[in-house]
Amino acid sequence: MMIELKDLTKEYKDQIVLDRVNYKFEEGHVYGLVGENGSGKTVLLKTIAGLYDLTEGEILVQGQPKKKGHFLPSVGMVGDAIGFVPYMTARENLYELSRIQKKIGLEEIDKMLEFVGLSNYQNKAVRKYSLGMKQKLCIAQAFMEEPKVLLLDEPFNALDAKSATKMKQYFKEYAKEHQAIMIVTSHHADELDDLCDTMIHIQEGRIE
Structure with missing residues (x-):
């Protein structure tokens, strides 16, 4: 491209x-x-x-x-254009985003969360995340669909x-x-x- x-x-x-x-x-x-x-x-x-x-x-x-x-x-993006639902968990947020293009499932999402270091926090509401954790979640969503x-x-x-x-x-x-x-x-x-x-x-x- x-x-x-x-x-x-x-x-x-x-x-x-x-x-x-x-x-x-x-x-x-x-x-x-x-x-x-x-x-x-x-x-x-x-x-x-x-x-x-x-x-x-x-x-x-x-x-x-x-x-x-x-x-x-x-296209994958990291920045303020990404709006996560604060009361949903990281896993739920990524799953909802993945349903738009339907390219990946929960298995791929879990692997990406593990890679960025959020697997132990994937069922925690995003509103409780630190800034660093939110940034890792942004990176996960940007790359998860390759x-x-x-x-x-x-x-x-x-x-x-x-x-x-x-x-x-x-x-x-x-x-x-x-x-x-x-x-x-x-x-x-x-x-x-x-x-x-x-x-x-x-x-x-x-x-x-």
């Missing part, structure tokens, strides 16, 4: 948030998207995913323009050092084994140095 951004522009309340962004993302690669707060990182990921509409420009998926209002196919595109908005937030190292290794291996496109955001380039094949810097909505 290849995703190409052509003069991608996004305006919000008369402010240009993304300014004529051009870039090609190729499968099997991990891309680091680095920038300060308000630089446009999160908006870019959500626009690629189809959660936000473009103001101008286009997104090409395998050379074909992505239609307005359509979500990117086979998507071809991963849009990971600051996925290491609230993770302890051991968990972050484990996830980085998994992300790197996943991109290669599944020939996936993976875009990972951070405020700090050094956080992504040992993970990403390519580093992209964004400032005031422009890729440098």
Whole structure:
């Protein structure tokens, strides 16, 4: 799969948030998207995913323009776009999400929860989770259906050092084994140095 951004522009309340962004993302690669707060990182990921509409420009998926209002196919996301039901357990939340595409069952969900270190807490209500546990749950839902595109908005937030190292290794291996496109955001380039094949810097909505 290849995703190409052509003069991608996004305006919000008369402010240009993304300014004529051009870039090609190729499968099997991990891309680091680095920038300060308000630089446009999160908006870019959500626009690629189809959660936000473009103001101008286009997104090409395998050379074909992505239609307005359509979500990117086979995508997994980590970020504030993921809304878990707080009174439901982790296992119940993932099961309900899995019913949308019906690609996996409880066996695969349980394996993913075990991998991220939540198997002992899978029957606990998500509202009782710590920030780190919620982040692990976000990672589990992003990867559980083995998507071809991963849009990971600051996925290491609230993770302890051991968990972050484990996830980085998994992300790197996943991109290669599944020939996936993976875009990972951070405020700090050094956080992504040992993970990403390519580093992209964004400032005031422009890729440098």
